Amino acid sequence: MKPKIYTLESVAVDGELGPRTSETKRSTCDSCGVSRPIVPRYSSIEYLFDTWSGSHIISGVKSLFVSSELKDVMLLEKVSEVGFSKIQVTKREYFEIDSAVGIDEMPAFFYVNVLRRDVDCVSKIYDVTICEVCKNKKWELKVDGLDFLIKGVSAKKEKEKLEIVHDSWKGEDIFYCESHNTPIITEKFLSCIKKLNYKDLALGSAIWV
Ligand SMILES: [Zn+2]
Numbered sequence: 001m002k003p004k005i006y007t008l009e010s011v012a013v014d015g016e017l018g019p020r021t022s023e024t025k026r027s028t029c030d031s032c033g034v035s036r037p038i039v040p041r042y043s044s045i046e047y048l049f050d051t052w053s054g055s056h057i058i059s060g061v062k063s064l065f066v067s068s069e070l071k072d073v074m075l076l077e078k079v080s081e082v083g084f085s086k087i088q089v090t091k092r093e094y095f096e097i098d099s100a101v102g103i104d105e106m107p108a109f110f111y112v113n114v115l116r117r118d119v120d121c122v123s124k125i126y127d128v129t130i131c132e133v134c135k136n137k138k139w140e141l142k143v144d145g146l147d148f149l150i151k152g153v154s155a156k157k158e159k160e161k162l163e164i165v166h167d168s169w170k171g172e173d174i175f176y177c178e179s180h181n182t183p184i185i186t187e188k189f190l191s192c193i194k195k196l197n198y199k200d201l202a203l204g205s206a207i208w209v
Contacts, residue, residue: 003187004186006184006187006190007162007184007203008182008183008184008185009202010200011055011193011201014051014053015047015048016050016060016061017045017047017060018088019046021042021044023043024037024041024043029133037117038178040062044088046089047087047090048090049089050092051095051097051098052101054100055197055198056069056198057070057193064112066084067107067196068108069107070192070193074189079189080171081114081171081173081174082112082174087110087111089106089109114176115172117175119168119169119176119177120167121163121164121179121180122163122165122209123179123180125145125148125149162184163207172186173186173188173189190203
């Protein structure tokens with residue numbers, strides 16, 4: 001079965017990661033210069049809220065948070081290969097809930113720990129080879145890679161579709177490809193998001209190959 005997939009380009013940003021967030025240590029290969037894990041992992045997370053727009057899904061830098069309600073929906077629908085971590089919620093002095101929300105209390109939020117981070121995609125930007133030292137993938141800009149990179153960010157025409165290698169996917173409803181920054185989600189997770197309030201949801205196209 002091949003579900004519809006999308007890249008999750010952005011969702012509401014109601015604040016930022018706070019100073020009490022700590023990333024687990026990354027290691028950098030001397031030969032290829034790639035630091036891993038590519039998408040950071042955290043040992044503790046603080047989200048510093050400026051406001052709450054009413055969205056049950058919010059994003060930080062390469063991180064995603066869901067409300068307890070959305071977490072429950074995801075568990076009920078069996079959205080696969082995610083874990084949930086407690087976070088420390090801090091509110092700025094001037095914090096307020098958007099008056100349009102109509103609720104006085106903000107729900108609890110959880111960090112979405114995306115477990116699978118190395119599904120393969122076909123990159124029009126990079127050539128993928130294996131580093132002889134660390135034995136992991138490394139990426140080199142293709143001859144016309146810069147063209148695609150620029151088109152990707154300034155696309156007025158149809159945007160590039162991210163091509164995901166179906167054989168490398170094992171049914172995860174949220175996952176990363178190592179050479180792509182944003183998470184890729186299936187229609188199942190998207191339908192969970194759409195059951196509750198969300199703000200500023202921007203999706204990109206992804207297709208199976
Ligand atoms: Zn290496």
